[in-house]
Amino acid sequence: MIQPVSSFAHYSILKHTLRWTVLVLPVAVAIGCMVAFFLWLLGLSIHFRFTHTWLLLLLPAAGVVIHFIYQSVGKSSEKGNNLIMEEIHQPGGGIPRRMAPIILITTVITHLFGGSAGREGTAVQIGGSLAHMFGQWFRLKGSDMRLVLTAGVAAGFGAVFGTPVTGAVFAMEVLTIGRIQYDAMLPALMAALIGDFTISAWGIHHTAYHIDALPKTSYLFSAYLSFDLLLFVKVIVASAAFGLSSSLFSGMVHEIKALFGKLFRIKWLIPAAGGLIIIGLTYLNGKPDYLSLGVDPEHAGAITIPSAFHAGGADTWSWLWKTIYTTVTLGTGFKGGEVTPLFYIGATLGNTLAGLLHAPVSLFAALGFIAVFSGATNTPLACTFMGIELFGGEHAVLFAVACFTAYFFSGHSGIYSAQRIAMPKILEAHFADETSLAEANKRRGHFHEKLMEYGSRLKRKKNHE
Template sequence: MFKNIISKQLNLLGYLVRWTIISIPVAVAIGSAVALFLWLLNWAIHFRFGHTWLLYLLPLAGAAIHLLYKWYGQSAERGNNLIIDEIHEPGAGVPKRMAPLILITTIITHLFGGSAGREGTAVQIGGSLANLFGSWFKLNEADKKLILTAGVAAGFGAVFGTPLTGTIFALEVIAIGRIQYNALLPCLIAGLVGDVTVSAWGIHHTLYHIDVVDVGGEFYGKHLPVSFLLLAKVLFASALFGLVAMAFAKAVHLVKNVSLKLIKISWLIPVAGGLIIIALTFILGKPDYLSLGVDAEYPGAVTIVSAFHHTGADFFSWLWKLIYTSVTLGTGFKGGEVTPLFYIGATLGNTLADLLNAPVSLFVALGFIAVFAGATNTPLACTLMGIELFGGEYALFFAIACFTAYFFSGEGGIYSAQRTGVAKINGYTSRLFNKYKP
């Protein structure tokens, strides 16, 4: 028995050492590529701020992106869904050209004002480089799945400065309701090293702050750690966060399907999308819903950061950002969905806090993570993101918001390749309906 225990521990030690040796160089390469991407992205956004006429070239930029993928993209066009599929069932692999293509086309999207994010780019960079290292290391099929998952963790953790979130996101996003724990160590190492690498290159992430909120309450003269009234407001808001997450996912798919049905010449689809974005900006009279939505183009602009203040968002800012991003991504521009989801959630949280007479910065933070949780079906990762970004003081509310939004967001999400490991409610609703229907 003693020899058996020693043997198992030595095998475990060998596993730890092997995956540490494999994961570190992969994560350093991914972190370096993400740092370059973030630097270029920051340059592109601020260059457009100083040259607002670039927006009028957005239709031409869309056509260029379409042609780049048509000529050179091949399977890379599927983006994050290709990586998820390769983790499920390795096939032709993730093409080497995916990383440079998504980097270039995302920069083009933001340079000309398209409303998109950055996580899709970081995840695709991570998957592409991880697949390249996997071929260099001559890994078998099972290990290739692990290294691809670690690549997702490194890319996500590096782009947002949230290594723990990146770790759990990579494990949780593959299949709804199921986590593959044998990939935990490679993902944790990759997420941490990727984040450290970005910091080592001198790239800094946006800091967010929640005002101090007294969340306690009274019940028959007894002090409670949580106010029932505040909890009810959080639950109500979180249900709406989930419904908006579902609306976003369906809106992107709807725009894509309608565009393919109405416009038969494929390169005209992004041209039409660019024209719609220009028209919406002209009608609204302000550029607040273009690009990433983190930095302010002018004093008083609605951004994710401004939403943390009482007057920092308009009543329908969340809806306009949803429309802008659905049109941008649905017509073929590149980037990601997550940062726009942060924007939608943060501004919706601002609106709901005003309507419910609730703490503004707390509800903005809840919307920030909960809409993302609902759209990606990753409530654990998003709860951790709340803790990493805003601190652990309101962790209970983060968890309540993320899991409530997760249940109210429906069975689908923004990633069509995501599979259902365990159904959210295991068919209970349908059985109940069948039991009582006339």
């Protein structure tokens, strides 16, 4: 027999709600204010470079400056989002207060001189750093500190993109693959909503995107659910490609970082070399379209995220060029986020695939926008909500199909190496217990090495016989 909820339980729920409202309110307002300042400063720096194109030539020097900032005062802050995740998983290491101003300054430097990066990483690190600082002031420990850090991530993410529900779900989903931290739902949602409201109060506006109306199709099941089987199949095919591009991006960032670490013993040469490569690629392309965020056009006819929602608004290989630019930028030590470049990659790849599959351009640009992000962060539920918040709920079913398909096809890769695996996408020995993506891929590498070694022994034995 189901027992009714006691009045004491209701009192506990009310007390819990009021407590977290009091705790989250100042944290989220502070994060929203700092993210608003960051977005304002970022916009100024990007448009200043538009009118002073020679600044790109100073990108190598800017990279060296960023390197020495982290070497002198940044210290552990250089781990970025992964440091916040590690602190949520295992509190104790701490998040330095200087993380927020340092990541803000170095991200602005990256964009001022033309580096191809995003802004989500900066907002999340601002959120995590300020939340940890408030948590210490409030003397929070254990699970309370974990919840306030999660709320900080939600506030930063929700504020920077204007998607509060996505911010809350992202903060709960991104920590562990295959598990959502539902105990953080209340503080995360409150923080994301307050952060987004604070951004709006400061007059910061986000880019609006629009999906063109699709032609009417026959109805299946009911008059409320339209279903085009051929379009559905095209979405699945495209979403598999979105997932593979996510995996390519994640792998390239890690491989470039490892490669340059081996090539250069003098570490400040790494960002200098990265800057020179970006300059060379830009002169090779003959256009600056793949620099910086890729949201606002630097010149008439520039390829941007909004332009990808229109036929002819992207070149066939725009998505690959942006992948190369961004992975070189981030892999050689420049700062910023990965998500806005992932939006660019997804939208331009969607534009290309729409032409190949004879599909609606704006719809496939939108699907790529959220699906590549889903595959790279392993957050299909959050990205489905992002589609609804940004583009409306009309195509919610296709958003979900795209995000979950891309999530599966991206494999066990991701831009956050500290992400843990609670429920693997496929059952393999490397994922026998809950471990981080970095550790799991290291195990998989050892497994493949042993397999190759075993194959070599068998081959030698056969030749000997």
